[in-house]
Amino acid sequence: MDRLHALIIITALCGAACNGEPPKPPPSATRVEAVTAKGPDDNAVAGFCDIHAKPGAGEAFALPPVSAPPKEKSGGAQWVNVWATWCKPCVEELPMMQAWGPRLSGDGAPTAMHYVNVDAEASSVEQFRADHPGTPESLRIASPEALAPWMEGLGLDPGAGLPIHAFVGKDGRTRCVRSGAVTEDHYALVKTLLR
Numbered sequence: 676m677d678r679l680h681a682l683i684i685i686t687a688l689c690g691a692a693c694n695g696e697p698p699k700p701p702p703s704a705t706r707v708e709a710v711t712a713k714g715p716d717d718n719a720v721a722g723f724c725d726i727h728a729k730p731g732a733g734e735a736f737a738l739p740p741v742s743a744p745p746k747e748k749s750g751g752a753q754w755v756n757v758w759a760t761w762c763k764p765c766v767e768e769l770p771m772m773q774a775w776g777p778r779l780s781g782d783g784a785p786t787a788m789h790y791v792n793v794d795a796e797a798s799s800v801e802q803f804r805a806d807h808p809g810t811p812e813s814l815r816i817a818s819p820e821a822l823a824p825w826m827e828g829l830g831l832d833p834g835a836g837l838p839i840h841a842f843v844g845k846d847g848r849t850r851c852v853r854s855g856a857v858t859e860d861h862y863a864l865v866k867t868l869l870r
Contacts, residue, residue: 723864724851726830733849736841739791739825740817752869755789757839760803764856765838773811784869795819842868
C-alpha cells in the first residue's frame with residue numbers, strides 16, 4: 676500500500692510539473708520587476724541623500740550668502756552644487772553635471788543649475804577658470820565662514836565634506852541634500868528627485 680501511495684503522489688507531481696505550462700515566477704520577482712521598471716524607489720533615493728524629504732514636505736530652500744546676486748534662471752527644479760577648486764571630486768564631476776543639464780530637460784526634468792564656489796579668494800577661482808575654460812559660471816560664497824551655518828540650516832553636519840548637492844523641487848522646497856560626489860550611476864536618482 677505504501678508503494679501505491681508513493682506512486683500516486685509522484686504521478687500527481689509529475690503531471691503538475693510537466694503539463695506544458697511554464698512555471699510561474701514567485702510573487703516577489705514580479706514585484707521587483709515592476710519596481711525596477713518604475714525607476715528608483717524611496718529607499719534608493721533616501722540612501723543617496725543625507726537629508727531627504729517627500730515632495731512638498733521639505734524646508735524652503737535658500738542659497739548661502741553669495742558675493743553677487745544670482746542670475747534668474749527659469750525652469751522647474753533646481754540643482755545647487757557647492758564646490759571648490761581644491762576639491763578633486765568637485766572638479767571631476769563638473770563636466771558630467773554640465774552634460775546632464777540638457778539631458779534632464781530632454782527627460783522631462785528641466786533644471787536650473789546653480790554652482791556655488793567656496794574658495795577663500797576670488798583670484799583662485801579666476802585662475803582655475805583660465806586653466807579650465809569649460810568650468811561653468813559660479814556664484815561665490817560671500818565668506819567662507821557662511822558655509823557652516825548654511826550647511827547646518829540644511830540639516831548637514833557643519834563639517835560635512837564637499838561637494839554638496841541640494842536638489843530643490845519646483846515648489847522651492849528642498850527634496851534632497853547630499854554631501855559627496857555624484858557619479859554617472861546616479862542619473863536615474865537625480866532625475867527622480869528633479870521631476
